[in-house]
Amino acid sequence: MTQSNYFVDRGMNGNTPALPSRADESFVDYVCEARNTLLHARWKQMGDHGNETLKKHDIKIEHSADCVEQVRDVIAGDMELASFMRIKRSYQEIYKDRIIGSINTQRDDWLRKLDEAETTGPGSLTYDPDFPMPDYAKVQIHIQPRGYVGDDLAGLYYDCGTQIFFGGNNAGDAWHRELAERTALPEDGKVDRILEIGCxxxxxxxxxxxxxxxxxxxxxxxxxxxxxxxxxxxxQQDLDVNFAQMASEALEFPDNHFDLVTAHILFHEIPRPVIEKTLAEALRVLRPGGTFVLWDFSSASDEKPGYGGFLGLMDSADNGEPYAPGFVTMEVEKNHRGYGLCYSVYW
Amino acid sequence: MLDQTPLDYVKDLPGFERGHPHYFKDPMIDHLLEIVMMIGGELWVERDRRLIMEHLLESKGSVTQTMVEQFEPDDEMAEKLSTARDHFTKRVFGCLYDTDEHTDVGDFFNVIGKEG
Known part of the structure; x- marks a missing residue:
């Protein structure tokens, strides 16, 4: 049911639409604040405590359902770990659910806006209502109900919901602007065509x-x-950008077509076999002398990846990150050095 | 051409489905903490609204639902709300810190209000 007639227009927060009500906005602001205050303050301590506790129980961390169940038993016997994990999970849940519930009070209005935009420019839009969606993409990523492919408003949920990931305030896309400024361009200066995959x-x-x-x-x-x-x-930003539904492992562009190819926090969200194909595709469509800039976690297993250990395993299991453990030990940089790849790690 | 070779194992990976994990031996403790966190948020919503209404009444002399919904704080007011929220969070959850340094934050917003 849509109730949009009862709401006033609350405008935009930078490039992101404001939530339909002040109450919902203040609720998610509170969740961001509380989450950052509680979790960040204790993150390292709880990570160390979790790793030590697993060691005492002789549990070797591996990415499997059996191991996660073993770890859950250990957590249940440790009130400190249980409290930390409960708070972490619950804040993620109530944040996501509040945003989705809020947006859906105006669902019909949003669906109409997206329909109207399809034939409007600048820029273009291509997608296939009958796209053969592979199973791996149906993940309930970041515990978002119906994931990123199963709800017509998933993009809007993502836009509002990733504020918590970017620290609670990415108004105006400041985070992405900084990355764009830091993105290495081809040495010959020719930048006629740019591609972002997994955008x-x-x-x-x-x-x-x-x-x-x-x-x-x-x-x-x-x-x-x-x-x-x-x-x-x-x-809304009057930008001439061409959007297209396409699997990263099957890019529908000619060889040597782009001067710059980039992927931002895509690789830890896809399984290893798909990463391998995506790398091959990205390098296929990149012209000689072009640059491929990858922004993601470190994938070097010998660098004590930030996504390792107790917290990494449980974030994977309880924050909808099933593919991240596979990526962070994949050695992408080491195995693909050269070929125009610039690996940029910011965690 | 999209390769449709199924990756059968992915649906069995931890985290593929959202699920409903609990962390305590007795799930009722999970539910109680969930309720506490939710009530904290709802309480802040009411406080935030009251602070905005007081601000509007002081500056405009009247307040309507539309004024509250469309309220955009200036930098000073935004900073006050942010600090008030930060202090509120620390008062409520201070017991979870190792020290009590965060539990003694007063309700500064109302003090400023009286001075104003």
Missing amino acids: SVGQLACELKKRNTDAEVWATDISAPMVRYGHWRAI
Whole structure:
């Protein structure tokens, strides 16, 4: 049921629509604040305590359902760990659920806006209602109900819901603007065509367009709800960006086509076999002398990855990150050095 | 061309489904903590609204639902709300810290209000 007639227009918060009510906005602001205060203050301590406790129980961490169940038994016997994990999970749940519930009070209005934007520019939109969605993409990523491919408003949920990931305030896409400024361009200076793969709602693609105003910019994602919303969002900024539904492992572009290819926090969200194919595809569509800039966790297993140990395992299991453990030990940089790959780690 | 070779194992990976994990031996403790966190949020919502209404009454002399919904704080008011929220969180959850340094934060917003 939509109740939009009862709400006033609350405008935009930077490039992201404000939630439909002040109450919902203040609730999620509180969750961000409380989460950051409680979890960040105790993150290292709880990580160390968790690792030591598992060691005492002779549990070797491995990414499997059996191991997670063993770890759950240990957590249940340790009130401190149980409290920490409960708070972490609950804040993620109530944050996501409040945003989705709030947006859905205006669901019909949003669906109409996205429909109207489909034939509007600048920029373009291509997607297939009958896209053969692979199973791996149906994950309830970041515990978002119906994931990123199973709800027509998933892009809007993502836009509002990732504020907690970016520390609670990414108004105006400041995070992505900084990445766009730090993105290495080809040494010969030629930047006629840019591609962002796994673009979600296209924040980095849009900032790259602002930095390279004459370039033809493409933003692709396997999720139709993401590219549909990304197209609407780019229109609000009057940006000529082309959005297309496309699997990262099957890019529908010619060889040697792009001067710059980038992927932002995509690789830890896809399984290893898909990562391998995606790397091959990204390098196929990249011209000789072009750059492929990858922004993600470290994948070097010998660098004590930030996503290891007790907290990494439980974040994977309870925060909808099933593929991250596979990526963070994959040695992408070591195995793909050269070929234009610039690996940029910011965690 | 999209390779449709199924990756059968992915659905069995921990984290593929959202699920309903609990962390205490007795799930009722999980539920109680969930309720406490939810009530904390709802209490802040009421406090936030009251602070905005007081601000509007002082500055405009009247307040309507639309004014509250469309209220955009200036930098000073935004900072006050942010600090009030931070102190509120620390008062409520201070017992979970190792020290009591965070539990003695007063309700500064109302003190400023009286001075104003």
